[in-house]
Amino acid sequence: MVDPVEIFVQQDLQEVAEGAVPRHVAIIMDGNGRWASRRGLPRTEGHRRGVKTVREIVKRAQEQGVGYLTLFSFSSENWSRPASEVQFLLSLLKRFIRQDLMKLREADVRVRIIGCRHNLPDELLRVLQEAESATEACTGMVLQVAFNYGARAEIVRAVQKLTAEVSAGARSVESIDEEMISQALDTGGMPDPDLIIRTSGEQRLSNFLLWQAAYSEFYFTPLAWPDFDAAAFDDALAAFGARERRFGGLTAKVGP
Template identity: 60%
Template structure:
């Protein structure tokens, strides 16, 4: 679909610019390596280009009035990649925070980090905490960065926390419910994603927001992340606007 057609699809589906918008969009930014390989470039160039795309999409999501944007930036499994690639990615993170944090703050964007922090190096942990502290009072788009994140690890930590509370007598087993579990997750206080996008055409969650994705809509564009642009984001919003969300109910009926 051409950029003009994408824009028209978005405008037709959302003529007032906000109708049927997802409140929370989550993105698995996949395909940096493929993008580089298709151009006979090193994988690091794909990651570098991917950061450029990240900047554009964050700005555009804020412009479109999206309330929450969650980006799967680095999974707990990514540590198994070659040491040189991991080192490069950590350097990209450092440069992104140093270069973009002030801009995010000026644009009233609030950063929140989810993922396991135990065991992170002090310099990385400091970067993550700085991003949250500097933007903590902002009231615009909430940019949720999943770093060293794995949904099974998140669920394990939540269940362990509840088990410890039960063993101390603070919680009775019969009091454990979905609300309690959700309150112990890294995403506590955040709405569940309405729309999850995974670029590069792969159609799986890869241990991303397994609990929170229960009623999300999914979209799997074929473009690799470095090629995913503002028009592609608008097309995703238009597709979302055309879907009927039933939450387990019947068509045309509010589900529950």
């Protein structure tokens, strides 16, 4: 008699073998400042070049058939950077959305923004809302931008939401399970990332998608974000395709 757990694992591995492209790729775009410093350039130039890489990787992810692409653009901890750098990063984000929104819509890319929006400047909020509303009818790849985002704060918001529902009598404490928590997160309705990429040599999550990364594969590259081109992205996908994902189950032979 075949173990049902083994059948489940075989099916998962078969899917990886037949379609090695991950459904959801998340990227920690790291190294803009270091890239610039090594070249004797201001840090702002590294961020400017990083935007060019964003455009290239969004395009390549579409070409490769990735369904969801999440980019960690600005963490809740980034506000502690020098005010001039923060303002430059915010202006880059606004410029990217305004200049690229039409192209993204034409390419059938839907934009989602995750992160805390409380106390954000009104102008910035309008830009974020415009990006989402202008592309909400798109049915192609989902480009999810993590802005003013921190995973611990995201989990706190989810717990507060569910607690409020319990207090209002809308649900019981006993009814809360993992799926319910997942849906209460900023990423509710999205599949968890299959692959998380971090550039510039660091090997940590830095408060990014902590709940969602439970079974993600990780890919670390020494390349700084401005040097991470389409070929480097393809290398990351190839590395993912060569891995065996067990999801805590048994090792199983792929195929017949």
